[in-house]
Amino acid sequence: MTAANGFIRGIAGFESESVQVMPPKVSVFGLQISETIIIAWIVMAVLIILALLFRVFTLKKFRPVPKGLQNVIEIIVEFFEKFTKSKLGRRYPAVAPYIFTVATMIVATCAAEMLGFRPPATDINFTFAIALMSFMLINIFGLYYTGFFGRILWFFKPIPFMLPVNLVTHVIIPVSLAFRLFGNMFAGLIVMDLLYGVIYLSIGLPAFLAIYFNLFHVGIQTYIFITLTLTFAEETVIYGAKR
Amino acid sequence: MSFTAIGVAIAIFVGAFAAMAMGRAISSSADSVARQPEASDKINQMLIIGLAFIETTAIYGFVIAIMMMGKV
Numbered sequence: 001m002t003a004a005n006g007f008i009r010g011i012a013g014f015e016s017e018s019v020q021v022m023p024p025k026v027s028v029f030g031l032q033i034s035e036t037i038i039i040a041w042i043v044m045a046v047l048i049i050l051a052l053l054f055r056v057f058t059l060k061k062f063r064p065v066p067k068g069l070q071n072v073i074e075i076i077v078e079f080f081e082k083f084t085k086s087k088l089g090r091r092y093p094a095v096a097p098y099i100f101t102v103a104t105m106i107v108a109t110c111a112a113e114m115l116g117f118r119p120p121a122t123d124i125n126f127t128f129a130i131a132l133m134s135f136m137l138i139n140i141f142g143l144y145y146t147g148f149f150g151r152i153l154w155f156f157k158p159i160p161f162m163l164p165v166n167l168v169t170h171v172i173i174p175v176s177l178a179f180r181l182f183g184n185m186f187a188g189l190i191v192m193d194l195l196y197g198v199i200y201l202s203i204g205l206p207a208f209l210a211i212y213f214n215l216f217h218v219g220i221q222t223y224i225f226i227t228l229t230l231t232f233a234e235e236t237v238i239y240g241a242k243r
Numbered sequence: 244m245s246f247t248a249i250g251v252a253i254a255i256f257v258g259a260f261a262a263m264a265m266g267r268a269i270s271s272s273a274d275s276v277a278r279q280p281e282a283s284d285k286i287n288q289m290l291i292i293g294l295a296f297i298e299t300t301a302i303y304g305f306v307i308a309i310m311m312m313g314k315v
Contacts, residue, residue, distance in 0.1 A: 021309060176299055183302030186309070224295040231292070 019193050021186070023123055036123040043109045043120075076100075087230040091145065095233065098137060099226050102130060106225070110185065110218040113192075114210055121185040121218075124178065131177035134229040138173070142236030145243060157239050173232055177225060184221050188213035251311050257304035264297050 025032040058069060066074050077100070084096040106121060113119040120126040142151050155166045192213060195206055272290040276283050 179306060180295065180299045180302060183306050184298075187302075187305060220291075224291065227288075227292055228295070 019190055021124070023118055034123060034125075036118055036120040036126060039112055039117050040109055040120040040126065043112055044105075047104065047108060083226075084230060087227070088234055091141075091237070095137070095141070095230070099230070102134070102229075103222050103226055106130070106181070106222045107218055110214060113189070113214050118189070119185060119214075121181055122189050124182050127182040127185075128174070128178040130225075131174040131181075134177060134225075135174040137229065138233045138236060141233045145237045145241040146239075147242050150242065151236070154236060154239060177228060181221055181225060184217060188217055247311060251308045254304045254308040254311065258301040261297050261301035265294055268293050268297065 023034045023036045025034050026038065027033075028038070054073075062070055080100045080103070081092065081096045084092040084099055088095060109120045109126075139151075142154065146154065155163055155170070192206060192209065195209065268290065272286050276286050
């Protein structure tokens with residue numbers, strides 16, 4: 001439901017349309033697709049077009065001493081590289097672009113909530129997909145740097161008695177990552193939705209709360225998501241790696 | 244007598260324990276920053292990660308409450 005929609009319905013009194021856990025589906029070319037997927041694809045198209053424009057027009061004008069837009073881009077890229085390096089040590093080059101992509105995707109898609117659309121992070125499928133990708137990254141990181149048998153032996157360390165504890169902790173990683181992001185975003189969505197349903201609260205106040213829910217909470221949750229991904233990836237190599 | 248409402252209330256009540264644990268975590272991190280202000284960056288990082296873990300448990304309760312209200 002859009003913000004304008006809620007405002008007009010709120011003029012008639014206190015009514016709030018129920019926000020469902022599964023987002024409403026629209027039919028596109030005969031298929032039923034959730035509206036959050038469409039919003040995610042639109043945001044992806046905007047980001048890809050921006051990246052292509054930047055690559056074609058601005059990249060060849062880079063100077064050794066940066067100025068202007070190049071400065072901003074370098075600050076952002078260096079922030080993510082330093083962040084990944086501080087957690088992973090010397091093994092950061094292959095993981096830093098993934099972290100940048102995931103962080104940009106979550107922040108960009110949640111910024112769409114300010115335009116009235118339902119952000120894709122309130123869709124459990126979206127967050128679960130990203131959490132599964134991070135889970136695969138953690139496992140492939142461990143497999144690459146410790147080998148196949150090293151990975152299996154990792155579950156038996158520090159003492160073989162810890163095998164069930166390690167297994168359960170490992171399996172719960174994608175579930176906890178997905179539900180943390182989903183729950184926080186969904187709680188923000190419900191609060192904003194209830195706010196728009198009340199007539200005398202829906203003018204002015206949502207603007208202030210939107211800064212809190214759509215920028216601050218998204219930033220914190222993204223930071224926690226990437227920090228936890230890097231922490232779990234780093235844990236897989238602490239018992240001695242092959243390379 | 245709606246038992247759904249009682250179940251939802253019990254599921255949300257779990258957040259109280261999360262809040263108590265968060266209070267203790269923040270209090271001890273504030274103490275250690277006061278004791279050694281140079282380590283404030285590391286302590287801040289550790290605090291944020293710890294709060295995320297605690298908050299997840301409260302969020303689990305919230306998600307179950309939403310599912311119980313019939314909105315899945």
